Amino acid sequence: MNTVNFVSIPASMFPDQEILVFGEKRLTYGQLYDRICRLASVFNQLGLKQRDVVAVMDTNSDLYVTAYYASAKAGLTFLPLNYRAKDPELEYMVNTAGAKALLVGPRYYEQIRRVRPKLATVSIVLAMGEATSDFPSVERLLADASPQEADAEVEDEDISVLMYTSGTTSLPKGVMLRFQDFTAYVTANVEMADGSDRGAALVCVPFYHIAGMVAMMTNIWTGRRIVLMPQFEARTWLALVERERITHAFVVPTMMKQLLDEPNFSKTDFSSLTNLAYGGAPMPLPVIRRAIEAFPKHVGFVNAYGQTETTSSLTVLGPEDHRLEGTPEEIERKLRRLNSIGRPLPDVEVKIIDENGNPLPPGQVGEICIRTPRIMKGYFGREDDAALPDGFRATRDLGWMDEEGYIYFAGRKDDMIIRGGENIAPAEIEVVLTSHPAVEEAAVIGVPSIEWGQTVYAFVVPRPGKSVSPKELDAFCRARLASFKCPENYEIVDALSKNPLGKILRNELRARVSAGSA
Amino acid sequence: MANVLGKRYMCEKCGTEVLCNKAGDGTFMCCDVEMKIKEVKPLPSSD
Numbered sequence: 249m250n251t252v253n254f255v256s257i258p259a260s261m262f263p264d265q266e267i268l269v270f271g272e273k274r275l276t277y278g279q280l281y282d283r284i285c286r287l288a289s290v291f292n293q294l295g296l297k298q299r300d301v302v303a304v305m306d307t308n309s310d311l312y313v314t315a316y317y318a319s320a321k322a323g324l325t326f327l328p329l330n331y332r333a334k335d336p337e338l339e340y341m342v343n344t345a346g347a348k349a350l351l352v353g354p355r356y357y358e359q360i361r362r363v364r365p366k367l368a369t370v371s372i373v374l375a376m377g378e379a380t381s382d383f384p385s386v387e388r389l390l391a392d393a394s395p396q397e398a399d400a401e402v403e404d405e406d407i408s409v410l411m412y413t414s415g416t417t418s419l420p421k422g423v424m425l426r427f428q429d430f431t432a433y434v435t436a437n438v439e440m441a442d443g444s445d446r447g448a449a450l451v452c453v454p455f456y457h458i459a460g461m462v463a464m465m466t467n468i469w470t471g472r473r474i475v476l477m478p479q480f481e482a483r484t485w486l487a488l489v490e491r492e493r494i495t496h497a498f499v500v501p502t503m504m505k506q507l508l509d510e511p512n513f514s515k516t517d518f519s520s521l522t523n524l525a526y527g528g529a530p531m532p533l534p535v536i537r538r539a540i541e542a543f544p545k546h547v548g549f550v551n552a553y554g555q556t557e558t559t560s561s562l563t564v565l566g567p568e569d570h571r572l573e574g575t576p577e578e579i580e581r582k583l584r585r586l587n588s589i590g591r592p593l594p595d596v597e598v599k600i601i602d603e604n605g606n607p608l609p610p611g612q613v614g615e616i617c618i619r620t621p622r623i624m625k626g627y628f629g630r631e632d633d634a635a636l637p638d639g640f641r642a643t644r645d646l647g648w649m650d651e652e653g654y655i656y657f658a659g660r661k662d663d664m665i666i667r668g669g670e671n672i673a674p675a676e677i678e679v680v681l682t683s684h685p686a687v688e689e690a691a692v693i694g695v696p697s698i699e700w701g702q703t704v705y706a707f708v709v710p711r712p713g714k715s716v717s718p719k720e721l722d723a724f725c726r727a728r729l730a731s732f733k734c735p736e737n738y739e740i741v742d743a744l745s746k747n748p749l750g751k752i753l754r755n756e757l758r759a760r761v762s763a764g765s766a
Numbered sequence: 767m768a769n770v771l772g773k774r775y776m777c778e779k780c781g782t783e784v785l786c787n788k789a790g791d792g793t794f795m796c797c798d799v800e801m802k803i804k805e806v807k808p809l810p811s812s813d
Binding site for chain 1 (some may be wrong): 774
């Protein structure tokens with residue numbers, strides 16, 4: 249079905265229910281849907297045709313939500329651009345997607361003016377803030393338009409969102425997500441709104457990220473008021489939890505750490521907060537342990553693992569697995585399990601395979617393969633979507649499964665270290681290093697070696713106020729890891745380079761090592 | 767049993783799914799059999 253139904257159906261039943269809060273603006277289903285219908289009408293008046301691409305370059309806002317659903321209503325493909333993109337990346341995304349229209353937030357007017365001559369397919373640029381001499385205002389056009397009644401007749405196979413992945417290793421790839429991918433995810437995982445109070449969700453992840461995009465859909469469909477932040481900022485996040493009586497929130501690991509470090513944390517009233525989910529990048533064990541201790545006991549933590557290519561979450565580690573209670577043996581088992589990404593969601597099958605495609609028994613590291621009705625249509629303009637003949641998709645993530653079906657992430661396949669013919673998953677070493685009481689974070693890479701092909705090189709960030717020496721780390725690893733897995737080199741650093749989601753930029757670390765040895 | 771607002775129904779014979787956005791007294795039928803309700807397993811996460 250058309251995803252605009254996530255708004256239009258509840259709006260027809262509960263038009264006066266408040267569903268979206270942004271700053272001082274508070275919109276009911278009825279008000280939001282009216283704006284969506286007007287903007288869909290604007291898109292048609294501007295000559296946009298079904299399946300044309302509309303791009304948005306801005307931080308989160310109510311207008312951003314309106315723009316997505318108006319695109320869906322008009323049958324357009326929506327391209328949420330990474331607002332941190334530099335000029336060449338921006339040009340690459342807009343040009344490869346062939347975007348016809350571009351909606352731009354005030355912060356990016358100058359950047360768009362600069363790159364505009366290179367955006368050959370873009371014929372319409374609209375301002376999401378005040379109008380300028382060159383960009384007409386969306387709000388003005390919207391106010392003057394009459395609401396469009398009819399939805400475009402979209403096919404389930406049509407692309408609703410073209411989402412460029414974060415690309416830690418290469419140029420971003422455009423993931424084509426269909427209307428059916430979102431409807432499968434949303435209707436399988438949340439109940440439709442029924443007029444009852446389903447709480448409030450604080451959405452601070454950017455809409456150019458899959459977690460932001462699906463949060464925009466699930467919460468609206470289920471009738472959970474969305475409180476939007478333009479961007480994450482720890483102090484404001486805490487204030488909003490308290491003021492808006494937030495029940496649900498999602499953060500990436502770097503945000504969780506900033507929340508714990510924020511002086512206002514201890515003064516915040518968390519009594520409404522029941523679900524705090526995290527994901528987007530592997531969570532360092534010391535950070536989640538701190539979070540479990542610092543938040544009140546009624547807060548249920550959820551680790552969600554997924555990919556843009558699979559329309560968000562595949563596996564979850566639920567609140568029960570985060571409660572560090574029970575006998576000493578149970579607590580130890582739960583602590584180990586905090587490294588896990590949990591078990592598959594009901595509409596997901598998982599298998600771990602070796603290099604020849606054979607399933608591996610529990611405990612052995614291989615590639616995580618998944619099958620679900622919501623795998624992307626493919627990468628835009630490319631053929632390398634790694635689909636297997638049996639309908640499974642190779643994720644290029646490594647992992648292993650324990651006897652109880654919990655899955656453990658072991659790094660990206662491309663980051664695998666091969667030392668003297670032995671495969672070493674960086675995450676396995678990083679888990680050991682971060683279990684050292686003086687270690688905050690660690691990143692392990694393979695570096696070229698004439699003798700071994702590759703050797704293991706570890707970057708280690710000490711915990712604030714602590715210090716640790718390579719010698720101590722070496723003794724610690726040797727007591728816990730097979731000798732071939734122990735790092736040959738340790739470099740103590742203040743911080744690790746990361747992308748905006750908190751994923752470690754291993755290419756930068758590799759470049760740093762090769763520059764140092766050159 | 768009458769249809770329930772907001773629930774998905776599935777035909778076990780042909781796989782058709784329908785969503786009820788206004789409930790009445792009737793019952794969905796497909797392939798000559800009553801359609802079965804398809805339960806949602808709520809995600810414990812925020813999304």
